[in-house]
Amino acid sequence: DGGITQSPKYLFRKEGQNVxxxxxxxxxxxxxYWYRQDPGQGLRLIYYSQIVNDFQKGDIxxxxxxxxxxxxxxxxxxxxxxxxxxxxxxxxxxxxxxxxYTFGSGTRLTVV
Amino acid sequence: xxxxxxxxxxxxxxxxPVHLPCNHSTISGTDYIHWYRxxxxxxxxxxxxxxxxxxxxxxxxxxxxxxxxxxxxxLHRATLRDAAVYYCIxxxxxxxxxxxxxxxxxTLQVKP
Numbered sequence: 001d002g003g004i005t006q007s008p009k010y011l012f013r014k015e016g017q018n019v020x021x022x023x024x025x026x027x028x029x030x031x032x033y034w035y036r037q038d039p040g041q042g043l044r045l046i047y048y049s050q051i052v053n054d055f056q057k058g059d060i061x062x063x064x065x066x067x068x069x070x071x072x073x074x075x076x077x078x079x080x081x082x083x084x085x086x087x088x089x090x091x092x093x094x095x096x097x098x099x100x101y102t103f104g105s106g107t108r109l110t111v112v
Numbered sequence: 113x114x115x116x117x118x119x120x121x122x123x124x125x126x127x128x129p130v131h132l133p134c135n136h137s138t139i140s141g142t143d144y145i146h147w148y149r150x151x152x153x154x155x156x157x158x159x160x161x162x163x164x165x166x167x168x169x170x171x172x173x174x175x176x177x178x179x180x181x182x183x184x185x186x187l188h189r190a191t192l193r194d195a196a197v198y199y200c201i202x203x204x205x206x207x208x209x210x211x212x213x214x215x216x217x218x219t220l221q222v223k224p
Contacts, residue, residue, distance in 0.1 A: 101156070
């Protein structure tokens with residue numbers, strides 16, 4: 001079955017450490033996105049990519065980095081520069097607009 | 113980016129129709145209207161999207177005002193599984209990034 005997979009589901013890290021969240025899709029979608037969600041809030045866009053080897057900053061890119069070396073993969077690194085990294089992170093993919101998005105099941109990152 | 117306005121919360125009885133409103137007075141001519149819903153600790157799920165004409169699918173119907181400044185998501189018979197946060201989003205249309213900007217959404221409670 002086609003879908004989008006995020007791993008791990010739960011992640012704990014010590015403050016000051018970088019951490020990389022995985023996102024893989026087998027839907028042959030061109031575009032991929034990373035969102036962050038804080039408790040009781042909507043989703044905020046971190047980075048997005050429409051094509052391999054190209055990506056753009058979203059609204060809250062500071063403290064995050066991404067890569068898009070393969071169409072299927074769009075990993076997100078939360079760096080030590082991100083001041084409040086504890087959040088629920090969601091990856092999504094879509095065909096080029098205006099197609100619907102398919103979301104992963106999310107990674108809950110807790111930094112202690 | 114054009115924004116949407118939704119009520120914070122709504123209640124419905126099981127097996128009754130639900131009309132979820134959304135205002136988007138600054139919508140541009142190429143913006144599609146998307147609806148997603150999200151259950152707790154899960155990624156959002158695509159519900160429906162449209163441009164100008166009303167749309168129907170197996171999950172819901174989307175009624176779009178003639179001036180496109182508002183729309184209504186219609187769940188024809190609410191079930192307990194429809195209890196979720198519903199997001200009305202303007203997706204940038206042709207020729208651009210396709211990124212979706214999420215607002216706060218409407219929390220729908222369904223009473224048995």
